[in-house]
Amino acid sequence: MDIWLQVAQAGDRSEIATLIQRSTNAWYQRHGLGAIFPAEAESCGLFVDVYQQLDAGYHWVARDEQGVICGSCFFHPRETHLGLGIMNVHPDYFGKGIASRLLAKAEELAGDLPVRLLSSALNLDSYSLYHRAGFTPYAIYQDMAIPVPAQGFTFPRLTQGRVRRAQLADRPAILQLERELLGIERQCDIDYFLNDTSGLWRVAVWEQDGRIGGYLASVAHPASRMLGPGCCYREEIALELLSWMLDHHHRGTTPVVLVPAQRSALSQVLLRWGDGFVNYILHR
Incomplete structure:
Protein backbone atom coordinates (compact mmCIF):
# COMPACT_ATOMS: atom_id res chain seq x y z
CA MET A 1 0.00 0.00 0.00
CA PHE A 135 11.79 5.57 23.88
CA THR A 136 12.15 4.80 27.59
CA PRO A 137 9.69 5.55 30.44
CA TYR A 138 10.93 8.06 33.00
CA ALA A 139 7.74 9.00 34.85
CA ILE A 140 4.59 7.09 35.81
CA TYR A 141 1.28 8.78 36.50
CA GLN A 142 -1.95 7.52 38.01
CA ASP A 143 -4.89 8.53 35.82
CA MET A 144 -7.83 9.47 38.09
CA ALA A 145 -11.44 10.00 37.00
CA ILE A 146 -13.14 12.11 39.67
CA PRO A 147 -16.94 12.61 39.75
CA VAL A 148 -17.83 16.12 40.92
CA PRO A 149 -21.26 16.74 42.47
CA ALA A 150 -23.48 19.27 40.73
CA GLN A 151 -23.49 21.40 43.90
CA GLY A 152 -19.72 21.60 43.86
CA PHE A 153 -16.69 20.16 45.54
CA THR A 154 -15.33 21.20 48.93
CA PHE A 155 -12.11 20.25 50.65
CA PRO A 156 -10.57 21.55 53.91
CA ARG A 157 -7.67 23.95 53.67
CA LEU A 158 -4.29 22.33 54.28
CA THR A 159 -1.97 25.34 53.93
CA GLN A 160 -1.76 29.01 54.83
CA GLY A 161 -1.81 29.97 51.16
CA ARG A 162 -4.75 30.65 48.86
CA VAL A 163 -5.81 29.45 45.43
CA ARG A 164 -6.99 32.05 42.94
CA ARG A 165 -7.54 32.37 39.22
CA ALA A 166 -4.29 33.05 37.37
CA GLN A 167 -3.55 36.37 35.69
CA LEU A 168 -1.23 37.32 32.83
CA ALA A 169 1.17 38.79 35.38
CA ASP A 170 1.65 35.28 36.81
CA ARG A 171 3.27 33.97 33.61
CA PRO A 172 6.92 34.44 34.68
CA ALA A 173 6.31 32.60 37.96
CA ILE A 174 4.52 29.73 36.19
CA LEU A 175 7.32 29.38 33.64
CA GLN A 176 9.89 29.36 36.46
CA LEU A 177 7.94 26.62 38.26
CA GLU A 178 8.04 24.41 35.16
CA ARG A 179 11.74 25.04 34.59
CA GLU A 180 12.58 24.24 38.20
CA LEU A 181 10.24 21.30 38.85
CA LEU A 182 9.82 19.71 35.41
CA GLY A 183 12.95 20.80 33.57
CA ILE A 184 10.96 21.98 30.54
CA GLU A 185 9.83 25.23 28.99
CA ARG A 186 6.64 25.74 26.96
CA GLN A 187 5.83 29.42 26.99
CA CYS A 188 3.38 29.23 24.09
CA ASP A 189 1.19 26.73 25.99
CA ILE A 190 1.10 28.89 29.12
CA ASP A 191 0.31 31.96 27.03
CA TYR A 192 -2.49 30.07 25.29
CA PHE A 193 -4.09 29.05 28.60
CA LEU A 194 -3.78 32.50 30.17
CA ASN A 195 -5.14 34.33 27.11
CA ASP A 196 -8.10 32.00 26.47
CA THR A 197 -11.42 33.80 26.10
CA SER A 198 -13.56 30.80 25.11
CA GLY A 199 -14.19 29.65 28.69
CA LEU A 200 -12.93 26.17 27.86
CA TRP A 201 -9.65 26.68 29.68
CA ARG A 202 -8.95 27.87 33.18
CA VAL A 203 -5.72 28.38 35.11
CA ALA A 204 -5.32 28.66 38.88
CA VAL A 205 -2.30 29.46 41.05
CA TRP A 206 -1.50 28.80 44.69
CA GLU A 207 -0.03 31.86 46.38
CA GLN A 208 1.34 32.70 49.82
CA ASP A 209 2.91 36.00 50.82
CA GLY A 210 3.10 37.04 47.18
CA ARG A 211 4.99 33.89 46.14
CA ILE A 212 3.43 31.40 43.71
CA GLY A 213 4.11 27.80 44.72
CA GLY A 214 1.97 25.94 42.22
CA TYR A 215 -0.28 26.23 39.20
CA LEU A 216 -2.91 24.10 37.48
CA ALA A 217 -4.61 24.41 34.09
CA SER A 218 -7.87 22.73 33.13
CA VAL A 219 -10.06 22.16 30.08
CA ALA A 220 -13.82 21.50 30.09
CA HIS A 221 -15.21 20.31 26.74
CA PRO A 222 -17.29 17.27 25.64
CA ALA A 223 -14.16 15.78 24.00
CA SER A 224 -11.80 16.52 26.89
CA ARG A 225 -12.44 17.15 30.55
CA MET A 226 -9.04 17.15 32.16
CA LEU A 227 -7.09 18.86 34.92
CA GLY A 228 -3.55 19.66 33.83
CA PRO A 229 -0.89 20.49 33.06
CA GLY A 230 0.35 21.82 36.36
CA CYS A 231 3.05 21.49 39.00
CA CYS A 232 3.70 22.58 42.57
CA TYR A 233 6.16 22.26 45.45
CA ARG A 234 4.11 20.14 47.87
CA GLU A 235 1.27 17.60 47.82
CA GLU A 236 -0.91 19.77 50.06
CA ILE A 237 -0.67 22.54 47.47
CA ALA A 238 -1.65 20.06 44.76
CA LEU A 239 -4.75 19.02 46.70
CA GLU A 240 -5.83 22.62 47.22
CA LEU A 241 -5.34 23.41 43.53
CA LEU A 242 -7.22 20.28 42.46
CA SER A 243 -10.16 20.84 44.80
CA TRP A 244 -10.45 24.50 43.71
CA MET A 245 -10.43 23.53 40.02
CA LEU A 246 -12.95 20.71 40.48
CA ASP A 247 -15.30 23.09 42.24
CA HIS A 248 -14.84 26.04 39.87
CA HIS A 249 -14.60 24.34 36.48
CA HIS A 250 -16.12 20.83 36.56
CA ARG A 251 -19.32 20.78 38.60
CA GLY A 252 -21.61 17.92 37.64
CA THR A 253 -19.01 16.20 35.41
CA THR A 254 -16.25 13.61 35.74
CA PRO A 255 -12.88 15.07 34.72
CA VAL A 256 -9.56 13.24 34.68
CA VAL A 257 -6.31 14.19 36.40
CA LEU A 258 -2.86 12.60 36.11
CA VAL A 259 -1.02 12.23 39.43
CA PRO A 260 2.66 11.24 39.86
CA ALA A 261 2.59 7.64 41.08
CA GLN A 262 5.45 8.24 43.53
CA ARG A 263 3.29 10.78 45.37
CA SER A 264 1.55 8.07 47.37
CA ALA A 265 -0.22 10.33 49.87
CA LEU A 266 -1.69 12.42 47.08
CA SER A 267 -2.70 9.31 45.15
CA GLN A 268 -4.41 7.81 48.19
CA VAL A 269 -6.55 10.90 48.70
CA LEU A 270 -7.53 11.05 45.02
CA LEU A 271 -8.32 7.33 44.91
CA ARG A 272 -10.96 8.04 47.55
CA TRP A 273 -12.38 10.71 45.23
CA GLY A 274 -12.51 8.55 42.09
CA ASP A 275 -11.11 5.65 40.04
CA GLY A 276 -7.71 5.37 38.40
CA PHE A 277 -5.44 3.61 35.94
CA VAL A 278 -1.82 4.15 34.92
CA ASN A 279 -0.13 6.32 32.30
CA TYR A 280 3.55 6.86 31.63
CA ILE A 281 5.68 9.58 30.05
CA LEU A 282 8.47 8.49 27.69
CA HIS A 283 11.35 10.28 26.05
CA ARG A 284 13.99 9.57 23.48
Whole structure:
Protein backbone atom coordinates (compact mmCIF):
# COMPACT_ATOMS: atom_id res chain seq x y z
CA MET A 1 0.00 0.00 0.00
CA ASP A 2 1.33 3.43 -0.97
CA ILE A 3 1.16 5.76 2.06
CA TRP A 4 2.44 9.32 2.02
CA LEU A 5 2.74 12.01 4.71
CA GLN A 6 1.87 15.68 4.45
CA VAL A 7 1.01 18.63 6.67
CA ALA A 8 -2.74 18.67 7.40
CA GLN A 9 -4.84 21.19 5.49
CA ALA A 10 -7.67 23.39 6.79
CA GLY A 11 -10.23 21.36 4.84
CA ASP A 12 -9.16 18.14 6.60
CA ARG A 13 -10.67 19.13 9.96
CA SER A 14 -13.85 17.05 9.80
CA GLU A 15 -12.10 13.95 8.44
CA ILE A 16 -9.41 14.17 11.13
CA ALA A 17 -11.99 14.64 13.91
CA THR A 18 -13.78 11.49 12.73
CA LEU A 19 -10.48 9.62 12.55
CA ILE A 20 -9.57 10.58 16.14
CA GLN A 21 -12.96 9.46 17.45
CA ARG A 22 -13.14 6.19 15.48
CA SER A 23 -9.55 5.16 16.07
CA THR A 24 -9.56 5.83 19.81
CA ASN A 25 -13.00 4.32 20.45
CA ALA A 26 -12.15 1.23 18.36
CA TRP A 27 -9.07 0.47 20.44
CA TYR A 28 -10.87 0.85 23.77
CA GLN A 29 -13.90 -1.15 22.64
CA ARG A 30 -11.73 -3.92 21.22
CA HIS A 31 -10.20 -4.30 24.67
CA GLY A 32 -13.53 -4.51 26.48
CA LEU A 33 -13.72 -0.86 27.52
CA GLY A 34 -16.30 1.78 26.70
CA ALA A 35 -15.99 4.46 24.04
CA ILE A 36 -13.72 7.20 25.33
CA PHE A 37 -15.33 9.76 22.97
CA PRO A 38 -19.09 9.10 23.31
CA ALA A 39 -20.08 12.50 21.86
CA GLU A 40 -20.38 13.11 18.12
CA ALA A 41 -17.20 13.00 16.06
CA GLU A 42 -17.37 16.77 15.55
CA SER A 43 -16.44 17.24 19.22
CA CYS A 44 -12.95 15.86 18.47
CA GLY A 45 -12.41 18.85 16.22
CA LEU A 46 -11.35 20.52 19.48
CA PHE A 47 -7.93 18.93 19.15
CA VAL A 48 -7.49 20.11 15.57
CA ASP A 49 -8.52 23.65 16.49
CA VAL A 50 -6.34 23.93 19.60
CA TYR A 51 -3.19 22.53 18.04
CA GLN A 52 -3.66 24.54 14.86
CA GLN A 53 -3.59 27.65 17.01
CA LEU A 54 -0.62 26.44 19.05
CA ASP A 55 1.51 24.74 16.39
CA ALA A 56 0.39 25.63 12.88
CA GLY A 57 2.24 23.53 10.31
CA TYR A 58 3.14 20.74 12.75
CA HIS A 59 0.06 18.55 12.34
CA TRP A 60 0.92 15.74 9.93
CA VAL A 61 -1.41 13.21 8.34
CA ALA A 62 -0.92 9.98 6.40
CA ARG A 63 -2.92 9.43 3.20
CA ASP A 64 -3.43 6.32 1.11
CA GLU A 65 -3.31 6.19 -2.69
CA GLN A 66 -6.93 7.45 -2.89
CA GLY A 67 -6.10 10.44 -0.67
CA VAL A 68 -8.03 9.08 2.34
CA ILE A 69 -6.56 10.20 5.67
CA CYS A 70 -5.56 7.01 7.48
CA GLY A 71 -3.27 8.46 10.16
CA SER A 72 -2.72 11.67 12.07
CA CYS A 73 -0.24 13.04 14.62
CA PHE A 74 0.17 16.40 16.32
CA PHE A 75 3.74 17.55 16.98
CA HIS A 76 4.61 20.29 19.48
CA PRO A 77 8.02 21.96 19.10
CA ARG A 78 9.07 23.63 22.36
CA GLU A 79 12.18 25.36 23.68
CA THR A 80 13.43 22.26 25.52
CA HIS A 81 11.89 19.33 23.62
CA LEU A 82 9.52 18.16 20.90
CA GLY A 83 6.19 16.95 22.24
CA LEU A 84 4.62 14.04 20.39
CA GLY A 85 0.90 14.61 20.81
CA ILE A 86 -2.22 12.67 19.89
CA MET A 87 -1.49 9.97 17.31
CA ASN A 88 -4.22 8.00 15.55
CA VAL A 89 -4.41 5.37 12.85
CA HIS A 90 -7.71 4.42 11.21
CA PRO A 91 -8.90 0.95 12.37
CA ASP A 92 -8.87 -0.32 8.78
CA TYR A 93 -5.14 0.48 8.56
CA PHE A 94 -3.88 -0.96 11.86
CA GLY A 95 -0.63 -2.91 11.50
CA LYS A 96 0.44 -1.30 8.22
CA GLY A 97 3.37 0.70 9.59
CA ILE A 98 1.64 4.09 9.60
CA ALA A 99 2.41 4.82 13.26
CA SER A 100 6.08 4.00 12.64
CA ARG A 101 6.14 6.45 9.73
CA LEU A 102 4.69 9.18 11.96
CA LEU A 103 7.25 8.39 14.68
CA ALA A 104 10.03 8.75 12.14
CA LYS A 105 8.63 12.18 11.28
CA ALA A 106 8.86 13.11 14.98
CA GLU A 107 12.57 12.24 15.01
CA GLU A 108 13.09 14.30 11.87
CA LEU A 109 11.31 17.34 13.33
CA ALA A 110 13.03 17.04 16.72
CA GLY A 111 16.59 17.21 15.41
CA ASP A 112 18.84 17.25 18.48
CA LEU A 113 16.02 17.91 20.95
CA PRO A 114 14.57 15.09 23.06
CA VAL A 115 11.08 13.82 22.19
CA ARG A 116 8.48 13.54 24.97
CA LEU A 117 5.11 11.80 24.93
CA LEU A 118 2.41 10.59 27.28
CA SER A 119 0.82 7.17 26.78
CA SER A 120 -1.51 4.87 28.68
CA ALA A 121 -0.04 1.73 30.22
CA LEU A 122 -3.26 0.02 29.16
CA ASN A 123 -2.12 0.25 25.55
CA LEU A 124 0.68 -2.31 25.26
CA ASP A 125 0.55 -1.96 21.46
CA SER A 126 1.71 1.65 21.67
CA TYR A 127 4.25 0.85 24.39
CA SER A 128 5.84 -1.76 22.13
CA LEU A 129 5.89 0.72 19.25
CA TYR A 130 7.59 3.42 21.30
CA HIS A 131 10.02 0.98 22.94
CA ARG A 132 11.18 -0.31 19.54
CA ALA A 133 11.71 3.30 18.46
CA GLY A 134 14.09 3.88 21.38
CA PHE A 135 11.79 5.57 23.88
CA THR A 136 12.15 4.80 27.59
CA PRO A 137 9.69 5.55 30.44
CA TYR A 138 10.93 8.06 33.00
CA ALA A 139 7.74 9.00 34.85
CA ILE A 140 4.59 7.09 35.81
CA TYR A 141 1.28 8.78 36.50
CA GLN A 142 -1.95 7.52 38.01
CA ASP A 143 -4.89 8.53 35.82
CA MET A 144 -7.83 9.47 38.09
CA ALA A 145 -11.44 10.00 37.00
CA ILE A 146 -13.14 12.11 39.67
CA PRO A 147 -16.94 12.61 39.75
CA VAL A 148 -17.83 16.12 40.92
CA PRO A 149 -21.26 16.74 42.47
CA ALA A 150 -23.48 19.27 40.73
CA GLN A 151 -23.49 21.40 43.90
CA GLY A 152 -19.72 21.60 43.86
CA PHE A 153 -16.69 20.16 45.54
CA THR A 154 -15.33 21.20 48.93
CA PHE A 155 -12.11 20.25 50.65
CA PRO A 156 -10.57 21.55 53.91
CA ARG A 157 -7.67 23.95 53.67
CA LEU A 158 -4.29 22.33 54.28
CA THR A 159 -1.97 25.34 53.93
CA GLN A 160 -1.76 29.01 54.83
CA GLY A 161 -1.81 29.97 51.16
CA ARG A 162 -4.75 30.65 48.86
CA VAL A 163 -5.81 29.45 45.43
CA ARG A 164 -6.99 32.05 42.94
CA ARG A 165 -7.54 32.37 39.22
CA ALA A 166 -4.29 33.05 37.37
CA GLN A 167 -3.55 36.37 35.69
CA LEU A 168 -1.23 37.32 32.83
CA ALA A 169 1.17 38.79 35.38
CA ASP A 170 1.65 35.28 36.81
CA ARG A 171 3.27 33.97 33.61
CA PRO A 172 6.92 34.44 34.68
CA ALA A 173 6.31 32.60 37.96
CA ILE A 174 4.52 29.73 36.19
CA LEU A 175 7.32 29.38 33.64
CA GLN A 176 9.89 29.36 36.46
CA LEU A 177 7.94 26.62 38.26
CA GLU A 178 8.04 24.41 35.16
CA ARG A 179 11.74 25.04 34.59
CA GLU A 180 12.58 24.24 38.20
CA LEU A 181 10.24 21.30 38.85
CA LEU A 182 9.82 19.71 35.41
CA GLY A 183 12.95 20.80 33.57
CA ILE A 184 10.96 21.98 30.54
CA GLU A 185 9.83 25.23 28.99
CA ARG A 186 6.64 25.74 26.96
CA GLN A 187 5.83 29.42 26.99
CA CYS A 188 3.38 29.23 24.09
CA ASP A 189 1.19 26.73 25.99
CA ILE A 190 1.10 28.89 29.12
CA ASP A 191 0.31 31.96 27.03
CA TYR A 192 -2.49 30.07 25.29
CA PHE A 193 -4.09 29.05 28.60
CA LEU A 194 -3.78 32.50 30.17
CA ASN A 195 -5.14 34.33 27.11
CA ASP A 196 -8.10 32.00 26.47
CA THR A 197 -11.42 33.80 26.10
CA SER A 198 -13.56 30.80 25.11
CA GLY A 199 -14.19 29.65 28.69
CA LEU A 200 -12.93 26.17 27.86
CA TRP A 201 -9.65 26.68 29.68
CA ARG A 202 -8.95 27.87 33.18
CA VAL A 203 -5.72 28.38 35.11
CA ALA A 204 -5.32 28.66 38.88
CA VAL A 205 -2.30 29.46 41.05
CA TRP A 206 -1.50 28.80 44.69
CA GLU A 207 -0.03 31.86 46.38
CA GLN A 208 1.34 32.70 49.82
CA ASP A 209 2.91 36.00 50.82
CA GLY A 210 3.10 37.04 47.18
CA ARG A 211 4.99 33.89 46.14
CA ILE A 212 3.43 31.40 43.71
CA GLY A 213 4.11 27.80 44.72
CA GLY A 214 1.97 25.94 42.22
CA TYR A 215 -0.28 26.23 39.20
CA LEU A 216 -2.91 24.10 37.48
CA ALA A 217 -4.61 24.41 34.09
CA SER A 218 -7.87 22.73 33.13
CA VAL A 219 -10.06 22.16 30.08
CA ALA A 220 -13.82 21.50 30.09
CA HIS A 221 -15.21 20.31 26.74
CA PRO A 222 -17.29 17.27 25.64
CA ALA A 223 -14.16 15.78 24.00
CA SER A 224 -11.80 16.52 26.89
CA ARG A 225 -12.44 17.15 30.55
CA MET A 226 -9.04 17.15 32.16
CA LEU A 227 -7.09 18.86 34.92
CA GLY A 228 -3.55 19.66 33.83
CA PRO A 229 -0.89 20.49 33.06
CA GLY A 230 0.35 21.82 36.36
CA CYS A 231 3.05 21.49 39.00
CA CYS A 232 3.70 22.58 42.57
CA TYR A 233 6.16 22.26 45.45
CA ARG A 234 4.11 20.14 47.87
CA GLU A 235 1.27 17.60 47.82
CA GLU A 236 -0.91 19.77 50.06
CA ILE A 237 -0.67 22.54 47.47
CA ALA A 238 -1.65 20.06 44.76
CA LEU A 239 -4.75 19.02 46.70
CA GLU A 240 -5.83 22.62 47.22
CA LEU A 241 -5.34 23.41 43.53
CA LEU A 242 -7.22 20.28 42.46
CA SER A 243 -10.16 20.84 44.80
CA TRP A 244 -10.45 24.50 43.71
CA MET A 245 -10.43 23.53 40.02
CA LEU A 246 -12.95 20.71 40.48
CA ASP A 247 -15.30 23.09 42.24
CA HIS A 248 -14.84 26.04 39.87
CA HIS A 249 -14.60 24.34 36.48
CA HIS A 250 -16.12 20.83 36.56
CA ARG A 251 -19.32 20.78 38.60
CA GLY A 252 -21.61 17.92 37.64
CA THR A 253 -19.01 16.20 35.41
CA THR A 254 -16.25 13.61 35.74
CA PRO A 255 -12.88 15.07 34.72
CA VAL A 256 -9.56 13.24 34.68
CA VAL A 257 -6.31 14.19 36.40
CA LEU A 258 -2.86 12.60 36.11
CA VAL A 259 -1.02 12.23 39.43
CA PRO A 260 2.66 11.24 39.86
CA ALA A 261 2.59 7.64 41.08
CA GLN A 262 5.45 8.24 43.53
CA ARG A 263 3.29 10.78 45.37
CA SER A 264 1.55 8.07 47.37
CA ALA A 265 -0.22 10.33 49.87
CA LEU A 266 -1.69 12.42 47.08
CA SER A 267 -2.70 9.31 45.15
CA GLN A 268 -4.41 7.81 48.19
CA VAL A 269 -6.55 10.90 48.70
CA LEU A 270 -7.53 11.05 45.02
CA LEU A 271 -8.32 7.33 44.91
CA ARG A 272 -10.96 8.04 47.55
CA TRP A 273 -12.38 10.71 45.23
CA GLY A 274 -12.51 8.55 42.09
CA ASP A 275 -11.11 5.65 40.04
CA GLY A 276 -7.71 5.37 38.40
CA PHE A 277 -5.44 3.61 35.94
CA VAL A 278 -1.82 4.15 34.92
CA ASN A 279 -0.13 6.32 32.30
CA TYR A 280 3.55 6.86 31.63
CA ILE A 281 5.68 9.58 30.05
CA LEU A 282 8.47 8.49 27.69
CA HIS A 283 11.35 10.28 26.05
CA ARG A 284 13.99 9.57 23.48
